[in-house]
Amino acid sequence: EHQLSASLSLQSSREYHDWFLAYVRFLVRRSSGAGTCPFWLRLRELCYDLLGPLSSSSASSSSAEAWQSQVLGLEKRALLQEAIELIAANDALAQVSSHIVLTASDVNS
Numbered sequence: 001e002h003q004l005s006a007s008l009s010l011q012s013s014r015e016y017h018d019w020f021l022a023y024v025r026f027l028v029r030r031s032s033g034a035g036t037c038p039f040w041l042r043l044r045e046l047c048y049d050l051l052g053p054l055s056s057s058s059a060s061s062s063s064a065e066a067w068q069s070q071v072l073g074l075e076k077r078a079l080l081q082e083a084i085e086l087i088a089a090n091d092a093l094a095q096v097s098s099h100i101v102l103t104a105s106d107v108n109s
Helices: 002-010 013-030 038-051 061-066 076-088 091-108
Strands: none
Touching: 002 013, 013 038, 013 076, 038 076, 038 091, 076 091
C-alpha cells in the first residue's frame, strides 16, 4: 500500500501499475477466501473500489460523482480485470472472482 501511495505522489502510472499487480498478488497469496480473513477483506474492498458505483440510483449522487474512472490515466476497470485474473488463479478465491465478474457485468450492461 505504501508503494502505491508513493507512485501516486510521484504521478508514475507505470510504477503504480507494477505495484498494484504486486499488491494484488500479495493479497491473493495471503487470502484464505474466508470472510473474516483480513487479506481477503482487503482484496474484496480493493476490487469494489475499482468497480466504482454499481449504478447512479444505488449510490448517492455525491459518491457517484466523486468516483473517478481512472487513476494516473489507467482505467480502474482495466485494473480490476487484471486483478480478477490473478484472483481466479487461486482456487480458494474462485467464488470471489466469479461474484466480482458478475457484478462488473451488471455494471457494464
